[in-house]
Amino acid sequence: MDTDLFLVIGVVLGVLAIPSLLGAYSEGRPPRAASIMVLIAGTLILLAVTNHPSGYAINDVPEAFVRVFGRYVN
Template identity: 70%
Template sequence: MDTDLFLVIGVVLGGLAIPSLLNAYSEGRPPRFAAMLAIAAGALIVLAVTNNPVGYKLEDIPDVFTRVIGRML
């Protein structure tokens, strides 16, 4: 798979982990699902950054999203 795709999936999973974490804490439950999402997101982001020969900068992320969505369409 492509490192750009790993980065996009990791960022999306990380974004989905935040509401799940807040929901678990507000209901007094342990945030098991949020922790799994955060670990998967972190692993995918680290995989993307380490396997990309050039690396990623913070300002590159919107371009990466655009490239990945453009390839899928």
């Protein structure tokens, strides 16, 4: 499996979970769907970091996005 892809999907899911969390809290309902998204995002990011041979630094994240989008757009 591709660790860059895991990292990118995890980051995107994590970002998409933020509005869902805020909406659930503002309406006074439990954030079930957002919690599941955060859990999946965290698992994917952890999987990517532990399976990448040298790990990821913060500076490597934009490069991973470019590699993944470049691979699937071309």
